Amino acid sequence: MTFADTTGKLARPALSVELTDRVRELIMEGELKEGHKVPERYLTERFGVSRTPLREAIKVLAHEGFVVLVPNRGAVVAPQSLDEIEEILPIVGALEGLAGELAAQHASDADIRNISRLTDRLREAFEARDRPTYFQINQSIHAAIIQAAGNPALLRNHATFARRIYRARYQANLSESRWKEATEEHEKIAEALAARDAKGLGELLREHLSHKMRSIRSALK
CATH class of the missing domain: 1.20.120.530 (GntR ligand-binding domain-like)
Incomplete structure (x- = not known):
């Protein structure tokens, strides 16, 4: 997968896994900035998915340390220490x-x-x-x-x-x-x-x- 691929809509098989990879790449490439809220609505429209698989992907990324789940704010791109x-x-x-x-x-x-x-x-x-x-x-x-x-x-x-x-x-x-x-x-x-x-x-x-x-x-x- 190249970075250009992260702009396209996703196929149904292994949707959550593929979506996790796409959002992770956006973070690693710096398109999603440290300390900024993960733009859920924008990402669902960009990839043509519902919020459910996106939120599953966000949970995986939180486990990996890419995002932090903040009460009353949602997912935020984690700073690196x-x-x-x-x-x-x-x-x-x-x-x-x-x-x-x-x-x-x-x-x-x-x-x-x-x-x-x-x-x-x-x-x-x-x-x-x-x-x-x-x-x-x-x-x-x-x-x-x-x-x-x-x-x-x-x-x-x-x-x-x-x-x-x-x-x-x-x-x-x-x-x-x-x-x-x-x-x-x-x-x-x-x-x-x-x-x-x-x-x-x-x-x-x-x-x-x-x-x-x-x-x-x-x-x-």
């Missing part, structure tokens, strides 16, 4: 580093091929400057590595913390230089996984998250 991100991102980096080490040992050949294909698609999205698609593929790569680690406790804990910095991770690649750097880092990650280099892959993932924190800090200050 740099302090909270700086607390959480090192934890995510440590978990993803561990996941990389485990994935290098336990990933199936099919897992490795899938991550390699995703990395190729990531490069294509970068070359096309398709930021929303790039971000979705980026998230899929990280999720695939976590899954390939084969550790359910790691999977659960990562999901808990990663959800809270979802928007910040998107913003980390808003600068052209960091976006290019991140794409190259992903290619090295895929190569280390294919080589089943557990130590190297763990280090690459921890460095990747450290670089991301540097970019987030620049974006939010």
